[in-house]
Amino acid sequence: QISLKESGPTLVKPTQTLTLTCTFSGFSLNTSGVAVGWIRQPPGKALEWLALIFWYGDEQYSPSLQNRLTITKDTSKNQVVLTLTHMDPVDTATYYCAHLGGFWSSHYFFDFWGQGTLVTVSS
Amino acid sequence: EIVLTQSPGTLSLSPGERATLSCRASQSVGSTYLAWYQQKPGQAPRLLIYGASNRATAIPDRFSGGGSGTDFTLTISRLEPEDFAVYYCQHYGGSPAFAFGQGTKLEIK
Numbered sequence: 001q002i003s004l005k006e007s008g009p010t011l012v013k014p015t016q017t018l019t020l021t022c023t024f025s026g027f028s029l030n031t032s033g034v035a036v037g038w039i040r041q042p043p044g045k046a047l048e049w050l051a052l053i054f055w056y057g058d059e060q061y062s063p064s065l066q067n068r069l070t071i072t073k074d075t076s077k078n079q080v081v082l083t084l085t086h087m088d089p090v091d092t093a094t095y096y097c098a099h100l101g102g103f104w105s106s107h108y109f110f111d112f113w114g115q116g117t118l119v120t121v122s123s
Numbered sequence: 124e125i126v127l128t129q130s131p132g133t134l135s136l137s138p139g140e141r142a143t144l145s146c147r148a149s150q151s152v153g154s155t156y157l158a159w160y161q162q163k164p165g166q167a168p169r170l171l172i173y174g175a176s177n178r179a180t181a182i183p184d185r186f187s188g189g190g191s192g193t194d195f196t197l198t199i200s201r202l203e204p205e206d207f208a209v210y211y212c213q214h215y216g217g218s219p220a221f222a223f224g225q226g227t228k229l230e231i232k
């Protein structure tokens with residue numbers, strides 16, 4: 001079965017770079033049609049999509065954060081890494097990684113999610 | 124940029140009642156790319172509906188989705204106690220590639 005889990009720091013200082021790792025099982029990013037995304041949610045607020053990486057290496061980013069985000073994959077470790085530079089208190093949120101479903105049927109949705117990791121930005 | 128607006132912000136109903144949640148897109152979108160999620164406190168979102176009207180695996184048939192163009196709905200035919208949660212719609216396509224609505228909180232009356 002598919003599972004994903006986020007890991008990384010729980011507290012970062014303003015201006016620092018956040019690096020989060022999504023470790024997954026039950027699928028491979030070497031397989032056609034597979035993609036993994038990152039979504040965040042500030043406390044008490046709505047979901048915000050951040051980035052997505054496809055099996056063939058294509059990356060997509062939220063335009064509002066594009067200049068601060070990088071998403072990479074390590075297929076040998078079954079991991080996807082997200083970096084977000086110049087952290088600010090407004091970036092305090094729970095960060096989720098998720099498996100993209102429905103690629104081949106042209107339905108793009110997130111069908112499996114990690115439990116999320118709360119990152120607080122504070123000096 | 125496609126913006127999804129959900130209404131109402133909060134819906135207060137009793138178990139057994141019917142719930143209708145709305146998701147309106149700022150421009151016409153393909154129903155293929157419209158999904159709905161349920162989120163309970165302290166949990167990750169759970170996929171309910173994809174392609175506007177297809178139930179995800181293991182989702183009870185009291186959940187149904189519909190709509191086209193700019194107006195989409197999620198209907199829960201008879202509310203169970205475990206259905207009280209926050210619901211989000213999501214669209215793929217355009218810029219940003221994925222957009223979420225701001226959510227509708229379904230609370231017990």
